[in-house]
Amino acid sequence: MLQYWPLIAVAAVLMTVEGAALGGFAYLIQPLFDDLFAAGSMSGVAWVAFAIAGLFLLRAIAGFTQRLMITWIGLNVTTTLQTRLVNHLLALDMRFFSDNAPGALIERVRGDTAALQNLAASVLMSVGRDTVTVISLLTVMMISDWLWTLTALIGLPVMVVPLLMLQTFIRTTSRKAREAAARLSTRLDEMFHGVQAIKLNRLEHHIETRFFGEARSYLRHMFRAQIGVASNPALIDVVAAIGFVAVLYYGGAQIIAGEKTVGEFMSFFTALGLIFEPLRRLSNIVGQVQAAVASLDRLYAVLETKPTILPPATPNPITPGAIRFDEVAFGYDEAEVLKAISFVAEDGQTTGIVGPSGAGKTTIFALLTRLVDPQSGQISIGGTPIDTVDITGLRDTVAVVGQETALFDETIAQNIRLGRLDASDADIMQAAKDAGVWDFAEHLPDGLDTLVGPRGSSLSGGQRQRVAIARAMLKSAPILLLDEPTSALDARSENLVQAALERLSKGRTTLVIAHRLSTIRDADKIIVLDRGRVVEEGTHDALMTADGAYAKLHALQSAGIDPDL
Ligand SMILES: Nc1ncnc2c1ncn2[C@@H]1O[C@H](COP(=O)(O)OP(=O)(O)OP(=O)(O)O)[C@@H](O)[C@H]1O
Ligand SMILES: [Mg+2]
Incomplete structure (x- = not known):
C-alpha cells in the first residue's frame, strides 16, 4: 500500500x-x-x-x-x-x-x-x-x-x-x-x-x-x-x-x-x-x-489464524537414515488414533505396514511428514528428531505416493515434473517409463502432453496412480513412503510397477502400506498395526511361524476374503 x-x-x-x-x-x-x-x-x-x-x-x-x-x-x-x-x-x-x-x-x-x-x-x-x-x-x-x-x-x-x-x-x-x-x-x-x-x-x-x-x-x-x-x-x-x-x-x-x-x-x-x-x-x-x-x-x-506446526527457530540439519517412532501418541481430536506406538524402519531397508482399515496407517505418514504433530512421543530420522529440522528440508527428504493421488489440471508431463521442477524432459520420460506411465501414454495422441483434466479426471484410477509414482520416482528422495501404491492396478500393471518400485526402493529407506499382503511379502520387516497399536513385527516368514494376527490376515486373504468386509 x-x-x-x-x-x-x-x-x-x-x-x-x-x-x-x-x-x-x-x-x-x-x-x-x-x-x-x-x-x-x-x-x-x-x-x-x-x-x-x-x-x-x-x-x-x-x-x-x-x-x-x-x-x-x-x-x-x-x-x-x-x-x-x-x-x-x-x-x-x-x-x-x-x-x-x-x-x-x-x-x-x-x-x-x-x-x-x-x-x-x-x-x-x-x-x-x-x-x-x-x-x-x-x-x-x-x-x-x-x-x-x-x-x-x-x-x-x-x-x-x-x-x-x-x-x-x-x-x-x-x-x-x-x-x-x-x-x-x-x-x-x-x-x-x-x-x-x-x-x-x-x-x-x-x-x-x-x-x-x-x-x-x-x-x-x-x-x-x-x-x-x-x-x-x-x-x-x-x-x-x-x-x-x-x-x-x-x-x-x-x-x-x-x-x-x-x-x-x-x-x-x-x-x-x-x-x-x-x-x-x-x-x-x-x-x-x-x-x-x-x-x-x-x-x-x-x-x-496461525499455523501450529512450526519450524524450529534454529533448525538442525537432516541426515537421512533409520526412521524411529518412540511412544508416539496422536489423535485428530479427543479419540486417540495412535496409542504410544514405537517401531524402527531401518536405514536403506523396506518396511511394510499392514493392518485393518482405520488402524492408523496413513496417519503414520502424516506424522512423519509433519502434516500433523504428535501429542506425545518422538519421531526421528537418522537420529534427529523431526521437529528440530526445517519442515521444507524434511519434506524434500521424503517422496510420498499417497492413497489419494493428487493430480492437477495440467499435462501428464507437467504433473510428473512436480516431483522435481528442474528435471529435464529426458528425466521425465525415464520416470514415465519406469512407473509404467509410458505404457498408456504412448497410445494417446498427445503422449505425455495429454491434459489430465481437473484432478486427473480424464485418467483411470490406475493411470493416475502411475503418474503419482512417476512423480515420486523423479523426486528421487532418500526416504520413500508408499501408501497402497499398487491398489488401483490390474495384475499385469501391478507386476510392472512393483518391479519398478523395487528398483526405486533399493538403497532407500522405504515404508510401504499395503492391504494386499503379496505387495510386502519381500519386505525386510513387516509391522502389523491394529486399532492404533503395533501388535506384531518381523519378516513374513517369522510372522507366519508366529501364527498371530499377520498369519490370520494372510489366511483370510489366501481364501479370498477381505478382512475388512
Ligand atoms: N483428518 C482427519 N480428521 C479426523 N479423523 C481422522 C482424519 N483422518 C483420519 N482420521 C481417523 O483416524 C483413524 C485412522 O485413519 P488412517 O487414515 O490413518 O487409517 P488407515 O489405517 O490408513 O486406514 P485405510 O486402510 O482405510 O486407509 C480413522 O479412524 C479415521 O477416522
Ligand atoms: Mg490409509
Whole structure:
C-alpha cells in the first residue's frame, strides 16, 4: 500500500481540482445575474461562459485521470492482498482445511477481497472528490449568507440517529450476506466434485432444492443489506427536502422584501442544489464501508489464524537414515488414533505396514511428514528428531505416493515434473517409463502432453496412480513412503510397477502400506498395526511361524476374503 502514496497524492490533487470546479461554477452564477445580465454586458456573459466551459473541461480531465489512477491502485492492492492470503493459507495446518470447506475459502480469497476493492476505489474517489466538492460549495453558501446555510441544513440533526442506526443494520446484514455467499460456494464446490455420486444416486432434484434454498437465503440477506445501503442516500434526500423548503421560505421572503439580490439567491440555490448529490454519495459510501467491514472481519479472521506446526527457530540439519517412532501418541481430536506406538524402519531397508482399515496407517505418514504433530512421543530420522529440522528440508527428504493421488489440471508431463521442477524432459520420460506411465501414454495422441483434466479426471484410477509414482520416482528422495501404491492396478500393471518400485526402493529407506499382503511379502520387516497399536513385527516368514494376527490376515486373504468386509 505504501508504494502507492505518491499516486494517491496526485489523485487527491486531481480530486480537489474536480471538486473545486463545481464550487467555482456556483460562484460564477452570482455576477452573471447581478452584474452582467443586469448591465446587459454580452461580452461579459461570453467571458463567464468560457470560464464555465473551462471549469468543466478541467473537471473532465481531472476526473478521468483520477478515476483511472484509483482503479489501478485498487486492482493492484487486491491482487497483492489475494496473493498474501494464499501464501498465508498455504502455511496453515491440515486441520484448518478440515474445518474450512474449499468453497468457503475460495469465497474469502475472491469475494471478500473484491468487496474490499470496490470499497477502496469508491471510498478514495468519493471521499476525496466529494468532500472537496461539499466544502467548496459550502464555502460559496457561507459567503452568500451563513444564516441561509444553517437554515438549509436544518434537517440534518433530526436524521443523525436514524443514520447511525442504519449503519449497524447494514453491517449485520452484510455479514450474514457474506456468510451466505460462503455457504453457496461450498455447496457449488461439493456439487461439482460429487457430480458422479449425484447422478448415480439420482440426487439431482434433492441437490437442486437444497441449492435453491441456499441461493434464496443469500438473496434474502443480500437484499436486506442493500435496503440498508440504499436507505442512506434516501435519508439525505429527506434532509434536502427540508432544507429547500426552509431556505425558500426564509430567503424568498428576504428577496421579496428587497434585502437580497436574485443573483445572491441563485448562486446560493445552485450551490445548495449541487451539494446534495455529493452528500448522498458520501452517505452511500458510509453504507459501503459498513458492508466492507463485514468482509474485512472475515479476512482478518483468516490472517490471524496461525499455523501450529512450526519450524524450529534454529533448525538442525537432516541426515537421512533409520526412521524411529518412540511412544508416539496422536489423535485428530479427543479419540486417540495412535496409542504410544514405537517401531524402527531401518536405514536403506523396506518396511511394510499392514493392518485393518482405520488402524492408523496413513496417519503414520502424516506424522512423519509433519502434516500433523504428535501429542506425545518422538519421531526421528537418522537420529534427529523431526521437529528440530526445517519442515521444507524434511519434506524434500521424503517422496510420498499417497492413497489419494493428487493430480492437477495440467499435462501428464507437467504433473510428473512436480516431483522435481528442474528435471529435464529426458528425466521425465525415464520416470514415465519406469512407473509404467509410458505404457498408456504412448497410445494417446498427445503422449505425455495429454491434459489430465481437473484432478486427473480424464485418467483411470490406475493411470493416475502411475503418474503419482512417476512423480515420486523423479523426486528421487532418500526416504520413500508408499501408501497402497499398487491398489488401483490390474495384475499385469501391478507386476510392472512393483518391479519398478523395487528398483526405486533399493538403497532407500522405504515404508510401504499395503492391504494386499503379496505387495510386502519381500519386505525386510513387516509391522502389523491394529486399532492404533503395533501388535506384531518381523519378516513374513517369522510372522507366519508366529501364527498371530499377520498369519490370520494372510489366511483370510489366501481364501479370498477381505478382512475388512
Ligand atoms: N483428518 C482427519 N480428521 C479426523 N479423523 C481422522 C482424519 N483422518 C483420519 N482420521 C481417523 O483416524 C483413524 C485412522 O485413519 P488412517 O487414515 O490413518 O487409517 P488407515 O489405517 O490408513 O486406514 P485405510 O486402510 O482405510 O486407509 C480413522 O479412524 C479415521 O477416522
Ligand atoms: Mg490409509
